[in-house]
Amino acid sequence: MAVFTSVSLDDVQAWIAQFPLGDAVALKGIASGIENSNFFLTTERDGQRTDHVLTIFENLGFEQLPFYLQLMRHLASRGVLVPAPVATHAGELCVPLHGKPAAIVSKLEGSSQMAPGPVHCAAVGAMLAKMHLAGQDFPLHQPNLRGIAWWHEATPAVLPHLSELETRLLRSEIHYQEAFHGSDLHKRLPHGPVHADLFRNNVMFDGERLTGFFDFYFAGCDTWLFDVAVTVNDWCVDLDTGVLDEARVRAMLDAYHAVRPFTADEQAGWQCSLRAAALRFWLSRLYDLHRPREAEILTPHDPTHFERILRERVAHPAPRLFA
Ligand SMILES: Nc1ncnc2c1ncn2[C@@H]1O[C@H](COP(=O)(O)OP(=O)(O)OP(=O)(O)O)[C@@H](O)[C@H]1O
Numbered sequence: 001m002a003v004f005t006s007v008s009l010d011d012v013q014a015w016i017a018q019f020p021l022g023d024a025v026a027l028k029g030i031a032s033g034i035e036n037s038n039f040f041l042t043t044e045r046d047g048q049r050t051d052h053v054l055t056i057f058e059n060l061g062f063e064q065l066p067f068y069l070q071l072m073r074h075l076a077s078r079g080v081l082v083p084a085p086v087a088t089h090a091g092e093l094c095v096p097l098h099g100k101p102a103a104i105v106s107k108l109e110g111s112s113q114m115a116p117g118p119v120h121c122a123a124v125g126a127m128l129a130k131m132h133l134a135g136q137d138f139p140l141h142q143p144n145l146r147g148i149a150w151w152h153e154a155t156p157a158v159l160p161h162l163s164e165l166e167t168r169l170l171r172s173e174i175h176y177q178e179a180f181h182g183s184d185l186h187k188r189l190p191h192g193p194v195h196a197d198l199f200r201n202n203v204m205f206d207g208e209r210l211t212g213f214f215d216f217y218f219a220g221c222d223t224w225l226f227d228v229a230v231t232v233n234d235w236c237v238d239l240d241t242g243v244l245d246e247a248r249v250r251a252m253l254d255a256y257h258a259v260r261p262f263t264a265d266e267q268a269g270w271q272c273s274l275r276a277a278a279l280r281f282w283l284s285r286l287y288d289l290h291r292p293r294e295a296e297i298l299t300p301h302d303p304t305h306f307e308r309i310l311r312e313r314v315a316h317p318a319p320r321l322f323a
């Protein structure tokens, strides 16, 4: 279980009094996830039980959290399906628990769709476009903390662990992405708050009905296209080969385009963005693998999956964003 900080129901009983939620009646650690400690928390007020998710942030500080939690609040208030953070009586969205920042958000119904078809990809594409548009007037700003500046920090840390072939790929892709990120084209790409980690395991479905996006703790301001690329690279690939599945790609991109039409600049930057999105997760998985943190049980994600995807995106032209 990826619970880095142990919390008992007793610990939560006193702590919960600062929220307008009544009593804590059940607490259960959540096994999946590698970044934070998460728990399902049931509260009872006036005989009514409600389910929430309690997150203890292991790597994020109090200064970064308002961006994520306020963003979720902003999006939820505009009809984007995301968990709503619960404020304390004093109006705080984030308060310490065992000395670490912690927050309570509403629990989404359903479960993750780990074998999505075109219908699921279309739902994700449409909601992603809606989310980008709804984020346009969000007043807080934070860069994507796993963007190119971080790639420059992480690269020297992972290079000693790589084979010669991997080293060559990493160095050349960083070089290629420096040119793309410094280009006028990149400056012209529409940007704003993005999720930046919208994988299959960060979206809930009830059958074919999308019930919400969650895990916003890698969100930041970046190009909308990067967000689309991250999402396509996870939802629309054959997991064994990293090859894009045409039907799922088309369903996702067409549904996105119908809500927020892509621009010609985005078409021009699409392949570079797919490569950037593959590089980002190859690098973070290498970083996590070679610099593991302590957890009660922790299974690191496999970096070679994204190395394969990166090689695929370099080797093959990207599908058209729109007709
Ligand atoms: N708002 C929510 N509603 C319902 N379930 C949730 C919610 N938030 C988290 N979960 C559950 O908790 C699990 C872990 O959460 P999450 O993915 O946010 O963890 P994490 O440590 O940030 O993970 P990672 O960064 O590896 O995706 C999810 O797979 C999901 O089952």
Ligand SMILES: N[C@@H](CCO)C(=O)O
Pocket: 034, 035, 197, 199, 281, 284, 285, 301
């Ligand atoms: N989605 C990331 C984990 C961090 O949220 C990955 O699969 O590498």
